[in-house]
Amino acid sequence: MGLITFFLLVLFAITSFYLGYFRSNRVRVIEKQRPFSLDKYYGYYLAIWSVVPAVIILFAILIFDGFIVKNYVLSEFYSQGIDQSEISLLFTQIENTRNGIKLFNSEDEIIVNAVNKLNYIEGIFDITSIITVFSVSSLFLLYGYRKINLNFDARLIVEKFILIGFFLCSLIAILVTVGIIFSLLYETVRFFSQVPILDFLFGTNWSPQRAFVRDAADAADIENAFGAVPLFSGTFLIAFIAMCVSIPVGLLTAIYMSEYAKSSVRNTAKPIIEILAGIPTVVYGFFAVITIAPFIRSLGGSIGLDVSSESALAAGLVMGIMIIPFVSSLSDDVISSVPQSLREGSYAMGATKSETIKKVIIPAALPGIIGSFLLAVSRAIGETMIVVMAAGLVANLTANPLEASTTITTQIVVILIGDQEFDSPKTMSAFALGLTLFVMTLILNFIALRVVKKYTEKYE
Amino acid sequence: MNSNSLKISNENLKRRLNAERRFKFYGVIAISLALIFVLILFTNIISKGYSAFYRTLIEIKIEFNDKVQPEMFKQMSDTEINKLDLYSFSKKNIYSNFPDIEKKSDKKKIIKLFSIEFEEEIKTYINKNKNNLGNTINLYISASDDIDQIHKGNYSRDIPEERRRVSNFQLSIYDELVGQNKVKFEFNLPFFSRGDSREAELAGLGGSLIGSFFTMIIVLLLSFPFGLFGAIYLEEFSKRNRFTDFIEININNLAAVPSIVFGLLGLGILLNTFELPRSTALVGGITLSLMTLPTIIIATRASLRSVPPSIREGALAVGASKVQTVMHHVVPLALPGSITGTIIGIARALGETAPLLLIGMVAFIVDVPSSPLDPSTSLPVQAYLWNDSAERAYEEKTSAAIIILLSFLILFNLIAVFIRRKFETKW
Numbered sequence: 001m002g003l004i005t006f007f008l009l010v011l012f013a014i015t016s017f018y019l020g021y022f023r024s025n026r027v028r029v030i031e032k033q034r035p036f037s038l039d040k041y042y043g044y045y046l047a048i049w050s051v052v053p054a055v056i057i058l059f060a061i062l063i064f065d066g067f068i069v070k071n072y073v074l075s076e077f078y079s080q081g082i083d084q085s086e087i088s089l090l091f092t093q094i095e096n097t098r099n100g101i102k103l104f105n106s107e108d109e110i111i112v113n114a115v116n117k118l119n120y121i122e123g124i125f126d127i128t129s130i131i132t133v134f135s136v137s138s139l140f141l142l143y144g145y146r147k148i149n150l151n152f153d154a155r156l157i158v159e160k161f162i163l164i165g166f167f168l169c170s171l172i173a174i175l176v177t178v179g180i181i182f183s184l185l186y187e188t189v190r191f192f193s194q195v196p197i198l199d200f201l202f203g204t205n206w207s208p209q210r211a212f213v214r215d216a217a218d219a220a221d222i223e224n225a226f227g228a229v230p231l232f233s234g235t236f237l238i239a240f241i242a243m244c245v246s247i248p249v250g251l252l253t254a255i256y257m258s259e260y261a262k263s264s265v266r267n268t269a270k271p272i273i274e275i276l277a278g279i280p281t282v283v284y285g286f287f288a289v290i291t292i293a294p295f296i297r298s299l300g301g302s303i304g305l306d307v308s309s310e311s312a313l314a315a316g317l318v319m320g321i322m323i324i325p326f327v328s329s330l331s332d333d334v335i336s337s338v339p340q341s342l343r344e345g346s347y348a349m350g351a352t353k354s355e356t357i358k359k360v361i362i363p364a365a366l367p368g369i370i371g372s373f374l375l376a377v378s379r380a381i382g383e384t385m386i387v388v389m390a391a392g393l394v395a396n397l398t399a400n401p402l403e404a405s406t407t408i409t410t411q412i413v414v415i416l417i418g419d420q421e422f423d424s425p426k427t428m429s430a431f432a433l434g435l436t437l438f439v440m441t442l443i444l445n446f447i448a449l450r451v452v453k454k455y456t457e458k459y460e
Numbered sequence: 461m462n463s464n465s466l467k468i469s470n471e472n473l474k475r476r477l478n479a480e481r482r483f484k485f486y487g488v489i490a491i492s493l494a495l496i497f498v499l500i501l502f503t504n505i506i507s508k509g510y511s512a513f514y515r516t517l518i519e520i521k522i523e524f525n526d527k528v529q530p531e532m533f534k535q536m537s538d539t540e541i542n543k544l545d546l547y548s549f550s551k552k553n554i555y556s557n558f559p560d561i562e563k564k565s566d567k568k569k570i571i572k573l574f575s576i577e578f579e580e581e582i583k584t585y586i587n588k589n590k591n592n593l594g595n596t597i598n599l600y601i602s603a604s605d606d607i608d609q610i611h612k613g614n615y616s617r618d619i620p621e622e623r624r625r626v627s628n629f630q631l632s633i634y635d636e637l638v639g640q641n642k643v644k645f646e647f648n649l650p651f652f653s654r655g656d657s658r659e660a661e662l663a664g665l666g667g668s669l670i671g672s673f674f675t676m677i678i679v680l681l682l683s684f685p686f687g688l689f690g691a692i693y694l695e696e697f698s699k700r701n702r703f704t705d706f707i708e709i710n711i712n713n714l715a716a717v718p719s720i721v722f723g724l725l726g727l728g729i730l731l732n733t734f735e736l737p738r739s740t741a742l743v744g745g746i747t748l749s750l751m752t753l754p755t756i757i758i759a760t761r762a763s764l765r766s767v768p769p770s771i772r773e774g775a776l777a778v779g780a781s782k783v784q785t786v787m788h789h790v791v792p793l794a795l796p797g798s799i800t801g802t803i804i805g806i807a808r809a810l811g812e813t814a815p816l817l818l819i820g821m822v823a824f825i826v827d828v829p830s831s832p833l834d835p836s837t838s839l840p841v842q843a844y845l846w847n848d849s850a851e852r853a854y855e856e857k858t859s860a861a862i863i864i865l866l867s868f869l870i871l872f873n874l875i876a877v878f879i880r881r882k883f884e885t886k887w
Contacts, residue, residue: 159783166693169686173711173757176750180721183728249490256487273494278869280811282840283505283862286847290855291504321497328494352476354483375716382718384814389847409720409814416727416818434724438717445716 005130009054012134013047016141020046023148035148037155045154048161049144054137061129069125073118094118184438187431194425195226200432203227206395206406208415208426226429228436230397234405238316238391239380241401245320246376250327251369257328258335259357270329277325285389288318293390296402305402308392313401315391319380326376334368334455335361368455374448378441384409408433505866509859512651515661516608517600518574519642522553522582530593533586541587550579558633569630575602575661600644605660605853607634611643614856625852651860655826656842660853663846665861667828671741671821671836672810678745678832679752679809684802687756691798694757695764696786715754722751723815731819739820739835747815752805759801763794763884796883800876807872811865813840839865 020042024035035042070091077087094114148154192200205227253273257266293314300307307313338361346356362369392404393414406414415430524530528549533541554574555567575581581601586593602608606625609615611634621628637643654664698704726747730736736743767790775785816822821837822845829836837845843861846854 155781159781162783162787163693163697166689166697170690170693170698170707172686172690172753173707173714176714176725176753177710179729180717180725183725183733184721187728249493252487252490253494256484256491260484260487261491269491269495272498273491275498276494278807278811278873279501280813280840280865280869282811282813282844283501283866286843286858286862287501287504289847290508291500321501324494324497352480354480355476357483378716378718382720384718384720385844388814388817389844409718412720412724413814413817416723417822431724431728434721438721441716441718442713445713449712 005058005133008130008134009051012054012137013051016046016050017043019141019145020044020148020154023145024154027148027150031150033150035150036153041154041158042148044158045148046141046144048158050137050141052161053140054133057133057136058129061125061133065125065129069118069121072121073114090114180438184431184435187428188435190423191425191428191432195429199224200226200228200429202229204229204397206230206411208411208429226425228408228433230395231406231408231411231433233397233399234312234391234395235381235407235409237399237401237405238312238319238387238407239377241313241316242319242323242380243373243377245317246323246327247373249320250324250376251331253324253328254331254335255357258332259353259361273328274325276322277329279322281322281383281385282389284318284322285385285387288314288386288390292318300402307402308404310390310392310404311402312391312405315387316401318390319383319386322383322386323376323379326379327372330372330375330452331365331369334365334372334452337368338364365455367451371448371450371452371455374444374451378444378448381444382409382437382441384413388413408437412437502866505859505862509856509861509863511612511614512856512860513648514645515648515651516603516611517644517646518603518607518637519598519600519644520554520557521596521598522550523556523596524593525549530595533590533593536590538587541583541590544583546583547579550582553582554578566629569627570633573604573607573630573633575604576659577602577662600646602661603643605851608661609853609856610634611638611645612856615852651857653828655828656824656837656845657826658824660849660851660857663854663857665839665842665864667825668837668839668842668861669864670829671744672838674741674829674832674836675745675748675838676806676810678742679749679806680802682746682749683752683756683805687753687802688760688798690753691757691760691764692786692791695761696790697782711754711757715758718814719751719812720814720818722747723818725750726815726819737833737835739823739825741821741829741832741834741836741838743819744816744821744838745832747819748809748812751812751815752802752809755805755808756798756802759804760794760798763797763801764790766797767793793885796879800880800884803872803876803879807869807876810838810872811840811869813838813844816841817844839868 021039023046024037024039024042027035028039073094074087074091077090094111095118097111098115098118203224203226205224206229207225257270261269293309293311296311296314296317297307297309342360342364343356346360351359387407387410391410392406393410394404395406395411396404398405412430412433415426420427528546536544551571554571555561558570561567561570571578578601582599585597585599589597603611606615607630610617610626610631615624615626617624617631626634634643650662651664652669653666654662655667657663694704694707698707726743730743730746731738736746771789771793772785775789776782780788816838820835821841823835823837824845825835825837827834839861843858843865846858846861
């Protein structure tokens with residue numbers, strides 16, 4: 001039905017366009033004068049009138065029809081005073097039977113009747129909605145058609161409409177942010193109504209699988225199961241290891257690229273390093289599992305260290321490799337924007353190139369460089385696939401990089417992968433973790449962008 | 461005195477120049493390290509994965525008998541043949557290729573040398589050649605994943621038998637077959653058309669390729685128009701005020717939000733509130749397009765900004781309205797930059813895994829999806845799933861999936877570079 005309506009609408013819009021186009025043409029012939037706008041704008045004008053109200057009505061129907069149909073089919077059960085949850089179970093059974101899935105009670109009279117009723121009302125709904133939509137848009141079309149005359153400026157209205165459309169498109173960014181905050185906050189608030197926020201932030205025991213029990217007697221159990229400190233520590237441990245790799249390599253790369261390298265070297269090496277930023281994280285995760293982790297394990301084994309097969313070190317190292325281009329390209333930009341006069345001043349005093357870099361350029365570029373580090377840290381904290389695949393799944397409060405440790409993102413995935421039961425504190429805790437992650441990266445990014453921006457303005 | 465200070469300053473200079481050389485050397489080391497990482501990553505994955513692109517076949521002889529005669533297939537349609545029960549016939553025929561083996565347990569081991577779907581493969585062969593079947597036929601059927609791995613040299617034969625998936629007996633049979641020249645390699649076409657499977661030799665990328673395709677189409681359809689129009693509004697029409705500043709901050713922040721948060725958004729809003737179907741390319745596409753949107757907006761705004769004001773002024777001067785100026789003159793010039801940004805954004809969405817895990821696109825799905833409303837996986841998710849499988853044979857499959865994924869990304873980026881080179885105007 002959806003496809004048919006869509007094609008009918010397109011057809012309708014095209015007809016309306018030509019209706020407006022020829023109408024304006026005729027006005028010109030009759031009045032022997034050019035109308036206010038070009039012919040095509042009258043066409044667009046009518047096309048807008050014929051389609052936009054129709055689409056709005058269709059969306060309204062789409063949103064409400066499921067609700068109305070459900071109520072109609074279930075109305076007799078409501079009057080019988082059946083329990084709410086039983087009714088919704090009944091409705092899924094009815095829908096499944098209708099979709100051809102055989103259930104234990106598919107043959108029951110109630111179900112068969114309800115299925116017939118459902119098919120009937122949906123048929124009526126489809127037909128009436130198509131009729132309503134097209135009669136309403138015909139009315140609007142007529143209204144628009146009658147407005148077309150010599151002095152009517154269709155272009156102005158069409159352009160206003162286009163502008164409104166563009167404006168709505170630009171609002172989507174806000175809508176997405178609101179959606180993120182709403183979906184995270186909603187579940188998080190419910191989570192904190194069951195688990196005290198301080199227990200979450202400062203508890204040291206993370207074992208959400210224990211919280212399956214929801215009896216009041218085991219309330220203490222729930223409280224003790226959601227201490228997120230091991231996740232925070234694991235996240236920062238892995239991010240720290242990653243920064244230990246990416247800061248020296250990235251920063252030195254940036255310095256060499258902007259101060260020493262010939263342009264031919266720069267032009268080949270830079271894109272190759274940027275490849276690292278474009279590789280999907282699942283590839284890094286696989287690389288960590290299959291190559292780096294066994295390597296570290298055998299290396300540790302050869303000097304008598306016991307390295308677990310999933311270690312923070314492997315995940316952190318690979319994450320560090322991934323982040324190198326972030327650090328190097330951002331620092332490169334910052335270093336390149338240090339004014340030439342500072343360098344020349346330093347050379348004039350007899351400083352060597354490396355002295356100039358260490359004593360003049362780095363201090364001058366420091367705020368920007370630190371900004372780039374902060375952005376890299378926020379990347380590392382939010383990174384998911386590498387840690388899911390290589391860092392371990394069980395919460396473990398440790399500072400030893402050779403042991404398995406888990407992160408915020410890993411736990412979100414572990415909790416929400418596959419089927420979840422709703423309304424359990426376990427599921428909701430993933431959203432609380434998500435909110436924590438969102439706020440952390442937001443603050444880091446905010447500070448970093450501020451610092452970088454302020455810094456670049458200083459030298460412009 | 462004078463010569464002494466000269467000596468000191470000479471020593472000083474030497475020290476400083478050494479420091480200079482050392483510092484430069486550190487830079488070279490850093491760059492080489494980064495380049496070596498790229499090299500190791502690629503060689504590692506390619507060397508692990510290329511063997512998944514061919515597969516091992518074993519030649520067997522089939523003799524028809526009174527019950528199963530070659531003539532009877534001539535009248536049958538393809539579906540009728542597929543419905544026949546030839547399991548015990550196929551099995552007996554495979555046994556008769558090894559006349560020396562009589563113990564029942566040994567026979568079972570023999571059957572394990574072949575793919576679990578040997579019956580289907582024999583039927584397919586019969587179907588293809590039903591009009592010219594002799595009384596005995598020789599055909600190649602797929603080897604099991606273990607024999608496949610051994611033939612490719614991915615399994616070591618030296619590990620003790622109890623820890624090996626292939627017994628010594630099976631190995632001796634395999635060696636015999638190799639000696640008789642009955643084992644060969646073939647390009648692994650089914651790998652690209654089949655869905656996922658619990659049997660490594662049957663598992664293919666087809667389902668996830670189609671799933672990724674549907675997902676990317678939805679990402680393109682949603683994020684490109686909205687991103688383009690939104691960027692046009694912000695760059696060309698909006699007045700700078702608090703509200704547009706707010707939108708801009710929002711966009712920049714969204715570009716930096718970790719991808720998994722978008723997964724939570726998809727789960728919380730699309731699945732739980734709007735009750736869209738779980739595990740489908742539709743939901744995956746919507747989620748990823750929200751993630752791609754900021755990239756496209758930022759790229760489009762940058763390329764709109766680079767169109768010189770003289771273009772706008774020229775159009776306005778000859779009487780075009782503001783909307784006409786933008787739509788007829790500015791946007792066409794900025795479009796290559798916008799398309800480049802879109803392709804790069806889509807390439808990133810193609811490699812994205814984490815949000816898809818949360819909206820259920822990780823289910824084990826055997827069927828190749830036929831529409832965006834069918835449950836499906838995507839390419840990177842398939843790699844993740846295979847990586848989780850314990851069997852060693854999946855390791856080369858994971859690498860192969862990643863090779864395919866990376867080649868798509870390289871292709872996308874080359875297209876983007878091409879468009880930029882070909883169409884972008886330097887002002």
